[in-house]
Amino acid sequence: MISINRYIIAALVLIISIFYGLFISFYIKDQQQKTDLIVENIRQDLSETAYIISSEVEDLDGLKAFKSFLNRKVANTPLFSAMSVSYGSKIISTTDSVITQIPPSSEIISKFRNVTTKELITHKIFETRSRFYIQDQVHWFTLIVYLDHDYIHHHYFESRLNFFLFFGIMPLLILIVLWYALKRGIINPLELMRQYAYYQSEVPTRFKLKELEYVRASMVQTFARLEHERNELSRLARTDNLSGLANRNQLNERLGWLISECNRSESEFALLFVDLDNFKSVNDSLGHDIGDELLRKVAGLIQEVLRQYDIIARVGGDEFIIVLSHYQNTIELTHIIQRILDRISELQIVQSHPVKVSGSIGVAFYPKDGSDTTTLMKNADIAMYEAKNSGKDQCKFFTQALQQQVISEIELERSLRDGLKNNEFQLYYQPKICIKSNKVVGAEALLRWIHPCKGLVPPNEFIPSAEKTGFMVELGHWVLNEAARQQVSWKNLGIADIKISANLSTVQFLDNRFDQKFSEVLKNSGISPCKLDVEMTESVFMENTQKNLSTLAKIRGQNVSISLDDFGTGYSSLAYLKQMPINTLKIDKSFIDDYQTASGAIFIETIVKIAQTLHLNVVAEGVEEQAQLDYLKQIGCNEYQGYLGSRPLPPEEFEVFISNYYPK
Numbered sequence: 001m002i003s004i005n006r007y008i009i010a011a012l013v014l015i016i017s018i019f020y021g022l023f024i025s026f027y028i029k030d031q032q033q034k035t036d037l038i039v040e041n042i043r044q045d046l047s048e049t050a051y052i053i054s055s056e057v058e059d060l061d062g063l064k065a066f067k068s069f070l071n072r073k074v075a076n077t078p079l080f081s082a083m084s085v086s087y088g089s090k091i092i093s094t095t096d097s098v099i100t101q102i103p104p105s106s107e108i109i110s111k112f113r114n115v116t117t118k119e120l121i122t123h124k125i126f127e128t129r130s131r132f133y134i135q136d137q138v139h140w141f142t143l144i145v146y147l148d149h150d151y152i153h154h155h156y157f158e159s160r161l162n163f164f165l166f167f168g169i170m171p172l173l174i175l176i177v178l179w180y181a182l183k184r185g186i187i188n189p190l191e192l193m194r195q196y197a198y199y200q201s202e203v204p205t206r207f208k209l210k211e212l213e214y215v216r217a218s219m220v221q222t223f224a225r226l227e228h229e230r231n232e233l234s235r236l237a238r239t240d241n242l243s244g245l246a247n248r249n250q251l252n253e254r255l256g257w258l259i260s261e262c263n264r265s266e267s268e269f270a271l272l273f274v275d276l277d278n279f280k281s282v283n284d285s286l287g288h289d290i291g292d293e294l295l296r297k298v299a300g301l302i303q304e305v306l307r308q309y310d311i312i313a314r315v316g317g318d319e320f321i322i323v324l325s326h327y328q329n330t331i332e333l334t335h336i337i338q339r340i341l342d343r344i345s346e347l348q349i350v351q352s353h354p355v356k357v358s359g360s361i362g363v364a365f366y367p368k369d370g371s372d373t374t375t376l377m378k379n380a381d382i383a384m385y386e387a388k389n390s391g392k393d394q395c396k397f398f399t400q401a402l403q404q405q406v407i408s409e410i411e412l413e414r415s416l417r418d419g420l421k422n423n424e425f426q427l428y429y430q431p432k433i434c435i436k437s438n439k440v441v442g443a444e445a446l447l448r449w450i451h452p453c454k455g456l457v458p459p460n461e462f463i464p465s466a467e468k469t470g471f472m473v474e475l476g477h478w479v480l481n482e483a484a485r486q487q488v489s490w491k492n493l494g495i496a497d498i499k500i501s502a503n504l505s506t507v508q509f510l511d512n513r514f515d516q517k518f519s520e521v522l523k524n525s526g527i528s529p530c531k532l533d534v535e536m537t538e539s540v541f542m543e544n545t546q547k548n549l550s551t552l553a554k555i556r557g558q559n560v561s562i563s564l565d566d567f568g569t570g571y572s573s574l575a576y577l578k579q580m581p582i583n584t585l586k587i588d589k590s591f592i593d594d595y596q597t598a599s600g601a602i603f604i605e606t607i608v609k610i611a612q613t614l615h616l617n618v619v620a621e622g623v624e625e626q627a628q629l630d631y632l633k634q635i636g637c638n639e640y641q642g643y644l645g646s647r648p649l650p651p652e653e654f655e656v657f658i659s660n661y662y663p664k
Contacts, residue, residue, distance in 0.1 A: 008182055016175060023171075031156070035117040038152070042079065042126050042145065043112040049073055050130035050143045053085065057132045063092045063141060070095045081124075082146040092141070103144070121156070124149050185209060193219060240314040242292055243299040251313035251321055255373045258311070258323065262366060269325035269366050270333055273380035274302075276344070277358040277392040279318040286353055293350045294357070301343040305336065321377065331409055331469055337361055337395050345393060358393035360384050369398045413469050415451070416462060420475060424450055427482050428648035431657065432501070432619060432641045435633045440658055442499035442533065444641060445483040446648045447475075467507045476508035477517050484525035484532060486651060491531075496658050501533040501563060506540050510547075515554055522558060529559040535586070537565050549580060556581040563619070568607060577614060585611045589622025589642070595631050605635050612636065 053066050063085050070083040074095050082096035091100060108125045109115060127144045189212045192204040196219060203220055207213045238250035246254070255271075262269060276298065283291040295318065302312055302320065311323035322340070327333045344359040362384030370376035379398045387396040419425060425447060432442040449457040466472040480502050487500040508514065522529055534555065540548055552562060563584035564577075568591060577585075587607055594600030604620075611618040620632050623642035632640055646657055 012179055019171060031117045035120050039112055039115045045077060046128040046143055046145055050128055054130045054132040059134055067093045078151050079147055080145055081148040084144040086142045243296055243314045245299050246313040248315050252373055254311050269323055271364050271376045271380050272322040273362040273384040274320040275360050275384055276318040277360055279357060282355060290350050290353060294355055297348050298344060302340055305339045305343055334410055360387040360392050361395040362387055364398045412465050416466055416471055419449060426450055428650055429654040430641050430648040431646050432639050433645045434639055435637055444501040447479055467505055472505045472507045473511045476505050480521045484521055484527040487531055488525055488527050495655050499531050499533050501535050504534050504536045509540050533561045533563055535563040535565040552581050584617040584619055586619045586621055592620055592622050592628055595628060608635050608637055
């Protein structure tokens with residue numbers, strides 16, 4: 001079968017082909033007629049000129065006398081550019097002094113019949129022979145004419161142009177207009193109806209042709225009725241009648257799609273099997289109508305907690321399946337699960353009856369705990385029963401090792417938050433000492449967690465978790481406040497007025513409210529901004545550079561200095577040393593420990609020279625030996641901190657230490 005679009009195109013192509021076939025044939029014939037006319041004019045001019053010469057010439061010298069006659073002939077005939085008279089193999093007379101020889105025979109047209117247009121355009125010379133008498137003896141001369149090719153080309157070009165304009169382009173324009181009218185009036189409406197019949201998406205607007213409009217209106221009515229019936233059947237087949245949630249059929253469809261998507265992206269998702277605790281007692285005591293209403297309320301509460309792209313389905317009496325994807329980590333996942341448990345356990349008023357239930361949740365992960373829907377649901381169901389056996393109203397993970405890990409992370413986060421509330425965190429201070437004067441010029445505030453049961457918890461055990469959960473924003477703000485408060489306290493007590501350095505986490509620095517919180521620290525603490533220094537690692541400079549640069553500029557604008565910590569251990573770049581408003585470079589302890597090797601010494605000296613060139617202060621970290629200090633003094637390092645000067649000290653011990661430098 002052929003479409004009407006192709007049919008009309010084929011018909012128009014056929015018409016155009018026939019028309020232009022006739023047009024080309026007529027054009028070639030017309031060109032040949034013009035050629036014959038031009039050749040006949042040339043023949044007549046040559047014959048007339050040859051006759052005049054032959055009737056008047058009496059000797060060879062007489063042939064030369066016709067030069068002026070030839071000049072007049074050329075001047076009066078636009079076709080000619082030059083004329084010559086030859087006798088034997090010599091040119092006797094010519095109107096163009098450049099012509100000195102008889103042209104080759106290949107360039108000459110001697111015939112005047114059946115000359116084609118191509119021959120006329122490519123050859124520029126015609127000739128004719130004529131006889132004359134000298135003392136009753138017959139002699140022959142040749143009259144040669146050179147055509148003006150520019151004139152001939154111009155003549156044919158004008159003729160060709162006019163011909164194409166009137167017989168070529170105009171019919172084509174008419175065909176284009178005809179095609180446009182057919183396309184707008186018939187082809188496009190029929191194509192719109194075809195697309196509507198196939199895709200049933202966009203309804204075509206009213207058509208101009210009555211017959212087509214009848215067909216369109218009938219199709220719209222039919223498809224509207226079919227669409228309504230199809231949607232209703234689909235809803236009944238894929239929706240739980242009681243709760244309005246997806247049923248098992250829709251769940252299987254959506255899980256199939258999600259599994260395919262996770263296979264391509266190599267990602268995971270969590271399947272939650274939720275079962276209401278003590279739901280049977282509600283049905284038994286209050287009746288099934290109360291139970292059904294409770295199920296509808298619980299479904300609505302869970303939907304309020306979930307995001308739009310999460311999946312929830314009711315697969316049994318009081319059993320729900322929830323599928324969670326696109327979560328950052330297991331902590332975020334457990335927060336969502338906890339919110340679900342909290343909402344389920346809220347007291348509900350069902351038909352004036354107060355009803356309180358809880359939920360038990362089992363969690364299985366794709367693909368670790370199953371690669372298909374059946375396996376995932378089975379393993380999540382096993383974990384759910386473990387949650388019920390463990391006391392209900394809780395969540396259990398199918399993998400015990402993962403469960404323990406999540407529990408540990410949750411416990412650590414809870415302990416961190418409790419620790420901040422219970423004043424378990426403390427700042428220790430390690431002095432920064434001027435190498436040249438051996439005076440304390442500043443101190444770095446270092447965070448310590450004094451756990452009531454575990455004692456002193458190393459920072460590397462709780463800082464990563466605090467950053468991962470986002471708690472570092474709150475904890476880092478406390479560090480800034482406490483460091484600024486301590487500096488002001490020491491100044492007011494007359495102990496020392498030194499600069500305090502506080503470390504800024506990347507998470508804290510990128511917080512949207514950091515600028516506001518930082519300004520509040522300066523305002524509320526009363527610290528002189530020039531006495532506060534913020535230390536940050538290179539990771540701050542590697543991400544979102546434009547935003548970071550703006551934030552750093554605001555910090556420097558408040559007269560607070562900025563130190564780049566652990567310089568050289570990351571992706572060190574001279575570009576951000578030039579762009580970022582940095583005051584101090586801190587050389588990491590790992591390089592100081594390697595100062596005795598040639599490569600280590602070169603690296604340290606390079607950092608110092610770079611800092612000196614850029615007018616930056618240099619602080620060496622981790623100095624533990626006098627030899628290291630002597631070396632740093634030799635290469636021109638400004639300050640150092642480390643166990644050679646002092647270990648990090650709590651505020652009371654730091655006050656005793658600093659009194660040796662600032663005796664009262």
